[in-house]
Amino acid sequence: MKHVTPSAGLDALFRPSSVAILGASDDPTRISGRPLRYLLEGGFKGGIFPVNPNRETVQGVKAYKSLADVPAVPDVALLAVPASLTEQAVRDCIAKGIKGAVIFSAGYAESGEEGLEVQKRIADIARAGGLRLLGPNCLGIFNPQIGFFGTFTQSLDREMPGPGPLGIISQSGAYGSHIAYLARKRGIGINYWITTGNEADIDVAESLEWMAVQPDIKVIMAYVEGVRDGPRFRNALELARRNRKPVVMMKVGRSEIGAKAASSHTASLAGADAIYDAVFAQYGVHRATTTEEQIDVAYACARGVFPKSNKLGVVTLSGGAGVLISDAAERYGLDVAPMPATAQKKLKDLLPFASVENPVDTTAQALNDMNLLARNIEVILDEGGYDAVIGFFSSVPNTRTLSGPLRDAIAKGCSRFPDRLIALSMIGDPEVVAAYEASGFLVFEDSDRAVAALAALVGFSAAFDRSDDAPSIQPAASIGTEALSESAAKALLGAAGIPFLDERVAASAAQAGADADAIGYPVVLKIVSPDIEHKTEIGGVMVGVADRAGVEAGFETLMARAAEHRPDARIEGVLIAPMARKGVETIIGVSRDPVFGPVVMFGIGGVHVEVLKDVVFRLAPFGRAEAVRMIDSIRGRALLSGVRGSAPADVDALADVLVRISEFAAAHHDDIETIDLNPVVVLAVGEGVVALDALVVPRRDLN
Amino acid sequence: MKHVTPSAGLDALFRPSSVAILGASDDPTRISGRPLRYLLEGGFKGGIFPVNPNRETVQGVKAYKSLADVPAVPDVALLAVPASLTEQAVRDCIAKGIKGAVIFSAGYAESGEEGLEVQKRIADIARAGGLRLLGPNCLGIFNPQIGFFGTFTQSLDREMPGPGPLGIISQSGAYGSHIAYLARKRGIGINYWITTGNEADIDVAESLEWMAVQPDIKVIMAYVEGVRDGPRFRNALELARRNRKPVVMMKVGRSEIGAKAASSHTASLAGADAIYDAVFAQYGVHRATTTEEQIDVAYACARGVFPKSNKLGVVTLSGGAGVLISDAAERYGLDVAPMPATAQKKLKDLLPFASVENPVDTTAQALNDMNLLARNIEVILDEGGYDAVIGFFSSVPNTRTLSGPLRDAIAKGCSRFPDRLIALSMIGDPEVVAAYEASGFLVFEDSDRAVAALAALVGFSAAFDRSDDAPSIQPAASIGTEALSESAAKALLGAAGIPFLDERVAASAAQAGADADAIGYPVVLKIVSPDIEHKTEIGGVMVGVADRAGVEAGFETLMARAAEHRPDARIEGVLIAPMARKGVETIIGVSRDPVFGPVVMFGIGGVHVEVLKDVVFRLAPFGRAEAVRMIDSIRGRALLSGVRGSAPADVDALADVLVRISEFAAAHHDDIETIDLNPVVVLAVGEGVVALDALVVPRRDLN
Known part of the structure; x- marks a missing residue:
């Protein structure tokens, strides 16, 4: 498979140096007013050019009667105009020399045939004019690094997201806003966010391709309902994998498995959703089942540390939690491997009352001497051979007296091992969690979610490290459009290296007998015809034929049956094959x-x-x-x-x-x-x- | 199965009118000081009698030199004394006439053989003296309704739990504390909390039995590592089911499936954990996989409303979220059944741009007219036939302007239907969530968790409504201890109503032939011996024997093979049976x-x-x-x-x-x-x- 170098076509849209807003409203609460409000609140440093024929200024910014009047060529135009005015706006953008336009309005492909036609026409105009389109029916795009918020999403109403390691791509504006909100709440910054809506031009595949090569993205979250450009999507995922950028995917529509009409046995099992599972497995994408899981995994990925093995160390204050985490580890494919015996002895010397095998249960008594706890963690990391460790500390971090000392003790124990991933299952108020995170730990309230996220990281690590032998595809002549007989199909596939039995097609009883002699007895006889797919239904198969006489008689029987049941069928003869071997x-x-x-x-x-x-x-x-x-x-x-x-x-x-x-x-x-x-x-x-x-x-x- | 009426034995422990604390410390941060601190902070109204030979007062409360000096007979004694003093303390409690004692100290059964012996001796003493024991090695018991906190758990350090519909039983003190903390954080009050530790006397089964009949408990959360008294545990679960009290269970140790030694094929598959799955399925217990799920389900149960059917209505502002929720519903066995056509028309008239089948996607435009949204919800509840509805509102409840109006609109739409369960998937700060909950809604941030919790409620509803026909057990004579031959086993089970083939055991070739004539050909022949379990291994089975001559010859062949391979075996003859039928x-x-x-x-x-x-x-x-x-x-x-x-x-x-x-x-x-x-x-x-x-x-x- 060829790997396409991603286009630079999204550079201007993600990093514009100036922005025009067509139809900008003075009311910052309206859809057409919010983009300007967000640009201003976000501190966008580039040129901002509201276009509004009725006002001198919009939200305090000088406005222009028309795009033609704007005294520069903006990189991007945000089209906050009704659907009826969009086509003209697109023409104006082309005339102005703008690189990319974001169409917010709905009423296109999603509303029926007529809307689809209009959408196609606009896309054709844009393509011919060299203008890239985002949307229509989308919530736009943003890049907090430069304060560029080309969106009217309500979810920025209370607080703007800050920059960070995350790239978000969503076909749904609402879902894209939802996960951006949750990411901010979880303390993960976003460098690039794009919602692709109806995808008249820019689609999820191109967006993925673009994000896969951005050095300032550590993890990509995506929401997909359906992919339009399969090859480009594959190429994008492979680029991401090679660049060690984890893709955390929400693909919805699993419950529609089987809805797709299918024409053959194989195809009927290939519900579209199962194909997505295949694609994601093949390219090392983590498919999240829940939004919470998607956020958890992205949060864990944002550190950029991916455990090389599935060995998990567990430190806990409670034996019960240790069992719970062990159960979860098995469920997610992590190995709670025991500590080496020498290390166990060291731990036992430190904490005589502890269970030391793994999970290491220090019991709550460890809290009485934080130095011992630190030393305990250090031994686990130094001698346990774990790339990832989970610590269970319940609500202790939220206690008045122990929160700081516990944090310091864990940090001290980990200080020599910056390459390890330490996840804590703990309860804490937001400022407590932030303090623990600042000390270098991943924090999950629920231990199961911590285990699940670490398992996802192990999966990414394995996918990133793959160096598979490439398949080889030889140019092949077309097989035409005519139906193939079984023997023709076997010849075709046999030439491609698929092993079949030593089978021969005989056109006469005598030839059948001679073929069977060559193959050896017992043999199977089958009628050969391109017109008869299900041979057993007409009695066209005989098994266990033991000698030459039986073969010759069988030949005549099969020919007679075929003539009786399917007089119209083209008969190529009778297939002679050895009996199947056990397997x-x-x-x-x-x-x-x-x-x-x-x-x-x-x-x-x-x-x-x-x-x-x-x-x-x-x-x-x-x-x-x-x-x-x-x-x-x-x-x-x-x-x-x-x-x-x-x-x-x-x-x-x-x-x-x-x-x-x-x-x-x-x-x-x-x-x-x-x-x-x-x-x-x-x-x-x-x-x-x-x-x-x-x-x-x-x-x-x-x- | 007989259903035991639960003992009143825990009444005194859960609702003491007065409490003695043996070994009470003046330092409220120490283990031996915390129970008194919590009783004082909890506002316990009954008598509090610290016993401390060295002090006049403890934490400002008058102290007594010995239990004998206490001027009343407390219901409960908390034994905050070292293990070495516990046995004497138990004797003192008995002498005083105390009803129940809580033993905090560790060093008993969990520490080895010696500790187990001491534990047994103390339990015997208590039993003989009529004293109920909780522990040892436990974190105690509490009942916030009366401010009784007989515990030293660190997790109450920052805040005490309030009373409420929850009962918590945990074999692990740490886990019990953990979920109590999480429940409080989730706003669910606790009426009874008990940790059973080593279970020298009071165990998880008795605690369950007691909680199953308390009118002031709406949901029971339990943590179990292993059950000691199986029949009582079953009885407790059945009592809970009949009293419509949901039990939300965390049973750990799933990953140890198969560890149990087993002596037969069947038994080797019966890993202990699979048996717990069976018990929980049988009594309608919800087994949680994660702590988060356990809390979620308990939270949803606390309303006391259990949907009668699995039909789920979905209202959403985003089409993508609707698909996500539909996927989750299928995964958890809920039915996103379409709205009736007439109702769909009504909705379409209200919101022409909406998808109205179910999920009902109002799109974010519904927020422009809250009256329409309210009316929309009302139609769904009135005409959709859903016992439960999920609404997806993303971060809208957390916006400054829309939070209140949205809440009011949903409440208005639901006002005529107090019997329905309304779960909202929404993001909100704690005070926002509290306000929405106060309006009668269940609130989950993640839509998947909302669906999972509703599905659990549907499961409880079905279990509560079961009225199964009871099995009938007839008194039966013992089958002895001797191994049974296949024919004896079949006779025994055949008499119990298990259908077998018409089989006969022949002791001679002639009898075999006559039997086969009576049964009809072809037949199967098998050697019959109580000493030969695996007959095929010695060639002791012949199938498809077609006539009398074959049967008579076969009889001799089988007898010869048995004599050759197992000369020691007792041979009872040859079994003649018809060929098996297809199935x-x-x-x-x-x-x-x-x-x-x-x-x-x-x-x-x-x-x-x-x-x-x-x-x-x-x-x-x-x-x-x-x-x-x-x-x-x-x-x-x-x-x-x-x-x-x-x-x-x-x-x-x-x-x-x-x-x-x-x-x-x-x-x-x-x-x-x-x-x-x-x-x-x-x-x-x-x-x-x-x-x-x-x-x-x-x-x-x-x-």
Whole structure:
């Protein structure tokens, strides 16, 4: 996959040196008055040019009758005008030479066909004129570093956000405002905030791409309902990953899984939301389930410290809390590994009454000697081998006498280890929390949320450190649009490296007998026809045929059945194949997502796929490491490791097949609708994988 | 199950009219000084009698040289003395005629064998003397209604909790203090708080039982690490359920699943924690995963309003939040059912720009006319048929101008519907939240937490309204301690109503042939021996035997194999059975939990049980409705509904079998260790269930 260098197209919008406000109102409480109010309150240092034909000044700032009258060329125009005046305003912006315009007004694509037409026309005009558009139907953009607030969001009413490590991108203005408010409340500053609304031009993918290369962003929060430009979105996520910028994503619409109409078995499992899960897994994006989780993870990311391992140290004043944190650690995949024996002995010498294995329960008695507590923490960090430690201190930080001494003791214990992440589960009033944070600790009231956030950081760390082998895509001739027979499908995929059984197609009974002799008995016979997809339904399959006579008779039987049930079908002969060998039956499929293109599905066969929906998706193409992660992520993974004494399955060979099918699907990006390999039998380790059946449906030929 | 009337034994401890403090210190910051300080600060109106041989007064209160000197008989004594003086103090309490003593000091069962011995001796002394004990190694007890604070918990340092609808029971003093602190912070008052520590006498079960019948408790929060008295715990939970008192439980130790040694297949799946899940499901307890969730649910319960259905109305200012809440609703099992068409029309007339189906997205424009918003909410409540409604208002309540008007508008819309639960997802400073709560709304910052809490209330409502048919337990003769053969096991369970195949045991080849003729061919042959558990391993099973000659020959073959492989085994003959019929293979088992007694397990056969651990447990006995809930709660439930065109399975008959095995297990409470019915084939609807194999292991005869 090629990685596009992000456009500089958003530079002017995020860092304008001057701003025009078309339709600026003198009333700072009105939608059309708020942007100017926020620019003034935010201390924007660049030029501010209100345009209002009816006033000399607006909110005390000199106003202009028209954009043409403005005595400079502003970088950005905020269009606080009704929808009916927007088209003309866009033309005026182009005439003036403005780089970017923000359209606040609604009434476009979201309101129906007519609005969509107008929106398209405006976008066309802007594109032709070299003007970038944000919106329409958006809440705008801001950058507190330079006091630029190109927004009318009500959420700035009480307080403006300060600058900081966060970049926020939201398709919903309300949600973008909501998380900006929560971020400020949590003490996380924001350097860039953008709401993309109807995305007539600038979309969430371009915004992500832009933020992924900004050196002054440490974490990106995004809210997405649906992506328009799949390839660009992937490219943006990969850029972010390579630049070690965590993306904390809220993608809504999970409950609409399955709403999408689907044309094949594989595709029917590929609800759009499952595809997003695949994309996020593939690029190391953290998908938050709740807003609180999204804020928590972003808060933890803002330190820029990502634990290299999943080993978690736990220090607690209460045994119960230690168990609670251990339970949570298991749930989130962190390892509460025991302290080395020598370190345990040191701790026991310090605090004879403590549990020292991990969790280290100092009991509340540790508060009687803060030096001992500090030393205890130091030993844990020095000898425990933990990249991250959680301390549980309940409401002690909020007590009058112990708050400061406790904070100092923890800080002293940690002072030699600035590379470690220390999260405290504690209750404190806002000023207490701020003081603890200033000492270098992450603070969470709830211990579970602390564990969840640390686990997310471990996930980012692993994703950032990946150096996967790249998949290789060979240019491939089109497969055309005609339906493929099973044997043609197998030939096609076999050439691409997918292993099938030694199968032969015979056109006569005598040839069938000779083929079976060559393959060895027993064999399976199947009718071969591009027109018959479900062969068993017409009795077109015979298994366990034991000798040449049976094969020759079977040939005639199958031909007769085909002629009887499907006289119209084109018959290419009878397939002769060896009997299947024992192994774990899996399913591999490819479908086309309208946004992201070819998607590979993998699942364990039978009820696992059909009833339990235990399947996993990845965008094609992907490399071997991703294929292994894909296999490892299904719930029934243990079935491949050998159950009840059966041999472990050849997962390496399975991963190879997944890589190859993904490369094939990517090479045929435009001409394949679906592929079903079902079943794909995974044999014992060293014996490989064999696909027993193949269905390839070219694009534009869906029945 | 008999329901014990709870003892009044805790009345004196929770509502003492006077209190002695043995070892009371004049220093109010010391552990031994804090209880007196808290009693004074709490305004306890009863008698307070500090006992301190060295002082005339303690913290300004007249002190006594010894308990004997106290000029009254206090109800309760707080023992703030070292462990070494505790035994004598207990004797003194008995001599004085005190009803209950609280032992704060540690160094007993939790410190090892020696401490356990001392603890037992003190408990024996107390029991013989009619003195109830709380602790040792506990943080005590409090009741803010009367200012009684028999505790030294540090968490009261800054502020005392006020009275309210909450009862808190915790085995951990630190965790009990932690949640009491959080409850106060959340504005929920506490009427009773007890920490049970080492539970030498008073345990969590008795405390629950006591709280379950207090009219001034609306919700019980509990923290449990392990229960000592299973039957009493069950009785307490059932009392709470019948009295419509929600129990919000934190049970820690989930990650130790499987640590328990187990002697049979069924038992090895019955990790102790899974048994707690079963108990909680059975008695309608809400098991919280996180502390935050525990507080959230208790907070929501404190209103005492429990929605009768799972239909959820959603009002939002933002479409994105509406999708987010819909996603969460699906996750938690709530139904965002659409508004009736007539009501949708009314809403559309009110707010033409709104989405009106449900979620009702008024958009932020609704804030321009609060009367319209109020009317909108009124229509939703009046015509939507929702018992619970969530409103999403982001940070609007925290704006200077809109906070009050918004609150009034929502209250106006809700005023005719005091029986509905209204939860608001909103951001507000503490005083803003308090004002909204005072208007009758539940307030959650995060919408997901609001949905989760409402879903918990729906769960309580359903549990409270259950009127299950009671299981019937017949007195049963002991099955002895000798191992049972398969046929004996089947006879025993067959008599208890478990359906098996028409099977016969033949002692000769000729008898085998005659039996097979009577049953009909083909048949299965199995060796019958109480000494051979795994028959297939010695080739002791033959399937699909087609005629009399085969049966007679097979008889001899099986006898020969048994003689060869297990010459020592007692052979009772050969079992003749019809071939199994097709259906869904399930597993039913019984194991003995050391705390709760017989436990019934159910799972779908094969990998579902072994790899996916898709099994569910219930304490025996239970009725039909519980059996149905049990079946419905497994992940693979869809397999019983007919997959890929197969007929739906006879779930009614399956439920009957579960009830019968639970009744059998309860009747044999003391003499059965495990039962395995594997497989139990569930046939098509109307055709019943048939168990193919049975293993019964009596107690005290484990191999």
